[in-house]
Amino acid sequence: MRKLCAGLSxxxxxxxxxxxxxxxxxxxxxxxxxxxxxxxxxxxxxxxLGIFNxxxxxxxxxxxxxxxxxxxxxxxxxTEQFHIAAVKNELDNILSQGQAxxxxxxxxxxxxTDSITASVNKLITSGNAGIKNKQNxxxxxxxxxxxxxxxxxxxxxxxxxxxxx
Amino acid sequence: xxxxxTALHIFNKASVAITKGGTLLIILGxxxxxxxxxxxxxxxxxPDVTANIKNLIDFDQTKNTETMxxxxxxxxxxxxxxxxxxxxxx
Numbered sequence: 001m002r003k004l005c006a007g008l009s010x011x012x013x014x015x016x017x018x019x020x021x022x023x024x025x026x027x028x029x030x031x032x033x034x035x036x037x038x039x040x041x042x043x044x045x046x047x048x049l050g051i052f053n054x055x056x057x058x059x060x061x062x063x064x065x066x067x068x069x070x071x072x073x074x075x076x077x078x079t080e081q082f083h084i085a086a087v088k089n090e091l092d093n094i095l096s097q098g099q100a101x102x103x104x105x106x107x108x109x110x111x112x113t114d115s116i117t118a119s120v121n122k123l124i125t126s127g128n129a130g131i132k133n134k135q136n137x138x139x140x141x142x143x144x145x146x147x148x149x150x151x152x153x154x155x156x157x158x159x160x161x162x163x164x165x
Numbered sequence: 166x167x168x169x170x171t172a173l174h175i176f177n178k179a180s181v182a183i184t185k186g187g188t189l190l191i192i193l194g195x196x197x198x199x200x201x202x203x204x205x206x207x208x209x210x211x212p213d214v215t216a217n218i219k220n221l222i223d224f225d226q227t228k229n230t231e232t233m234x235x236x237x238x239x240x241x242x243x244x245x246x247x248x249x250x251x252x253x254x255x
Contacts, residue, residue: 022208036210043221047207050228055200057232059193061239066189071243078236079248085229085236086250092229096222140193146200 039099042157046095049116049150050088056123056143057081063140076126080119084147087115102163110164113155120151 022044024032036044060077063069069077091112094105102109124144158164207224210217237247 020205020208022210024210024212026212032212034212037214040210040214040217040221043218043225044207044210047221047225047228048204050225050232051200051203051207054228054232054235055196057235058196061235062189062192062196064239066192068189075240075243075245078239082233082236082248083251085232089226089229089250090253092222092226096219098218142197143200 038157038161042099042154042161042163043095045150045154045157046088046091049147049154050085052143052146052150053081053084053088056140056147059140059143069140073126077123080123080126083119084116084123087112087119091116099161099163106163106165109158113158113164116151117155120148124148 022036022041024034024036026032057078060069060074060081064071064074091109094102094109094112155164207221233248233250240247
């Protein structure tokens with residue numbers, strides 16, 4: 001029980017730290033007054049999604065190894081995660097061309113982000129159904145939420161910069 | 166099985182489950198910490214915008230490739246065929 005409480009407290013602290021906004025630092029590592037550009041914010045949100053997707057894959061596989069998550073559910077979750085990672089690589093290829101070039105491929109980006117959103121929704125459903133002991137797997141649920149938030153954040157920022165209508 | 170042996174069997178199974186649960190919790194905590202530090206790191210942007218953009222894209226592609234590899238390694242260890250990325254545009 002003590003370990004569980006420690007784990008849950010750690011998760012809450014980590015989520016609070018992770019929710020800080022992107023900021024610029026100068027060459028000495030001190031906070032810079034120059035604001036972060038909207039396109040940099042898009043790419044930070046995109047990379048955050050990659051981090052949470054990777055973390056969830058590690059967590060789900062660890063849970064399967066520990067016998068907390070059955071192989072069928074693990075396969076269902078990781079199949080969606082593989083799809084997200086593959087589609088994100090395709091999205092990266094467009095985003096790497098810059099904001100103007102990305103804006104001219106708005107339809108393609110919409111199709112890719114819709115595909116990611118569909119996979120995230122399937123992940124939430126399979127994860128919530130498959131994790132039998134939600135207390136022991138609280139971090140997995142937090143990672144699922146992290147993916148959901150990061151994915152929503154990415155789509156929202158792409159709309160703000162006018163790449164998505 | 167005698168009642169004492171049954172009790173011992175149940176106790177052993179429960180002990181294994183608790184140990185596994187505790188170990189999993191530690192592993193998941195480590196993953197959460199690793200993710201948090203990675204997020205914190207990418208949120209700190211340097212003065213060169215062009216370099217930041219290239220670094221963020223490179224970082225994400227590396228992460229995605231690592232995720233796909235991790236999943237396929239797990240599938241292979243469970244006798245499942247590896248997944249392949251969809252053809253671009255599909």
